[in-house]
Amino acid sequence: MSAPKPQELLKISHRPPRTGWMDTPVQFRRGTWCYPGKARSLEVLDLPFPRQWSPEDDDWKLPPNWKEIVLEGLRERLHRFRSLQIFMDACVRCGACADKCHFFIGSGDPKNMPVLRAELLRSVYRREFTAAGKLLGRMVGARDLDERVLKEWFYYFFQCTECRRCSVFCPFGIDTAEITIIARELLNLLGLNVDWIATPIANCYRTGNHLGLLPHAFKDMVDFCVEEIQNVTGVGIEPTFNRKGAEILFVAPSGDVFADPGIYTFMGYLMLFHAIGLDYTLSTYASEGGNFGLFTSHEVMKRLNAKIYAEAKRLGVKWIIGGECGHMWRVLHQYMDTMNGPADFLEEPVSPITGTRFENARSTRMVHICEFTADLMKHGRLNLDPSRNDHLVVTFHDSCNPSRAMGLLDEPRYIIRNVCRHFFDMPENTIREYTFCCGSGAGLGPDENLEMRLRGGLPRANAVKYVHEKYGVNTLACICAIDRAALPPLMDYWVPGVGVTGVHELVGNALILPDEDERTTDLRGNPLPQPAGTGDPSGPGVSDLDEPGGPGPRSGPNTAPGREA
């Protein structure tokens, strides 16, 4: 699916249409929605009403009692979630959230204003569950649930990346992510899901990871990273799999094992653990930290997440480290302990290298790798040569979930500053808790949705463009596997010349391993910058790791303008 040219895409009107929002039906325009979930995938998890259908068809083949199912589902959830009740009742439509959504900024569609996205559900809630709505109808913004409304729900609740930026600005803390999660649960009761979510959850359930890698294939991918590390450093690393008695279980998003540029980040993890002699194991059964259940329902989230604790228990590890991934950490931080804990079979995490007790992970017993690495650096336990990243002028994209569901803001910056000498933050309205989504989160990353992804990614890309032009930034660092898949095409489209990297790829570049050969290239095979005066600025090194199956064409960091030799 090809996207319109940037000039075309930028013809955005933020003026609402003449017709009121209740009287403006949704249009399924190609490029702005995701293909529906395959029946086969729904069947793996016994999800209701698997069937073949398309959003473009008039007939969605809904079960005859679909309205009852949805309303009963809504009633049940109003009893289960105080958040839902309050978020339905408390909004005053002040409009503070209206222009905080990246999809609204990039599309101008008024139903992408968080307030209106929530009203799509609220209008039905008022009609069915409030006296005012039953009596006064439209005057209080109430309307009947019909197929048009349902189609609107599908379109707009799968056009929200659950990034929670609007929630930061809401005077009542109304969280559109919470509303979207629950609205998607209701849609899933009718078998309405998108395939980029449905197939990963089916894969994850059966094989342990979204990509459906079987145990030996997973090991093959890791072995491939090991070989590459040997090529670059001469050091042989031997990670173990499903090893009982290891001290630590390490769980990464599977995107890091499989996809460019995530694999370089994965290589960074392996090198780090090797450098400090960590007693850890990987698992093929719990080979996925990411959890697309979050984008389906609380129940599916729990079903997928259960594997991590189950595997930690079976292997008898003491505690768990998790890799760089955004929504993965939303689940691990805000849901895992409640859903699948208590983790009383584990021990409170203590770094075997520095002795630091990770007090903030005392109950969950799972530590973010950035917390772990920042602690190592603070104690001076890593031998680092930041000049190896001198060809990179770096900025940092705060991934939505670690920023607004954890507050993991300074750990990655601390790490970057230790391994890079050229770091510049983007403007303050676009970083930390104000960070803008990549536009592809919450399961909205497939190619058929490319136009909407590029629109949603505009605010993020535009902030990168600012530092690219001002400081010559050529590298966008992030701590999320979805980012590593979504940002490269976004950069190519809006800010050509900026590459995307995980934070631990930068660590891998700078880390001096014991017994390593002198390095001539970075992890991607690009030549290392020469000391000043002897530089060879003859152009980009070609990485033999750039596989065609990757998420899109990517400019090597060296091709960026503004690079200093």
Add this chain to the structure above:
Amino acid sequence: MGISLALTVALILVAWAGAAAGLQAVLGTVTPYLAGLTFLGGVIWRVVRWARAPVPFRIPTTCGQERSLPWMRYATVDNPATTLGAVARVALEVLFFRSLLRNSRFELREGPKLVYFWEKWLWVAGLAFHWSLFAILTRHLRFFTQPVPAFVGWLEGADGFFQAGLSALYLTDVAVLVALTYLFLRRVLIPQVRYVSLPADYLPLFLIMGVAGSGVLMRYFFRVDVTAVKELALGLVTFHPVVPPGLSALFYVHLFLVSVLLMYFPFSKLVHIAGIFLSPTRNLANTNRERRHINPWNYPVKVHTYEEYEEEFRKHMIAAGIPVEKAGPPAQVGIPVEKEGQ
């Protein structure tokens, strides 16, 4: 908007006509009691309904650095790690509209270039409106108490710093009218806000404008018999209702609009004032990994167990040298490697 305005005007006319038709007893005692009951009962019912629903997950929206490593400064209020921090966070929201202070607006310029501006006026107007309303309500205690508590006098003194003619001009009276006008104008003039606005958004604005307007008229232009007002007010709160003679129709309009507002309150967005205290994204500390949060309706789910997993893939695992729990058939060399794509 039109319908809300018409409704407000109609309510004013009803009160006026009622006063003219000699229904002072109804307007002065029956409707206020009815309104008070509806308000109290309604708000309690609403809050109890909210409170009865559990908070299954700890989902604070974090707006600053977390507490993680001891040497890293964390945002004690915006990302609280203690109950005290969470209380402070809610207090800042309630008292100073912390989140609204963050408000910004954007412009998409040629380039393309997205520019963000600090948008403080909604915060200023919102704060001015709510605080003025609160001060005005507090000043009204003069009518409902005997003797009048000292702080009411102090507040009046501070508020009425400026003299307007013979009587003090209350700053809050001016502020509330200006803020209301601003809030109304932005709702009408900003296209996006107008687009999302419902009649239910205009009605409270018009009602409060009516209340404030009639109050201002009575204080500065058509002076009302304050002693009579106090007699009526004290009668109401001591449950010995009296309807003193000589109160103007304007007073009954004022009282009637207040009554309607109170009755409307529990069934409208005005409950936001209670909702803010219970909002789980704001009132929970970010101690998710430190303390286990209990979900009262947590139920067991079907999972794909390790045993099932090994059963299905044992052959591959053994071939790849991955440890297994149960010994399987001897590994065959050179089995075709299956790789499942999406």
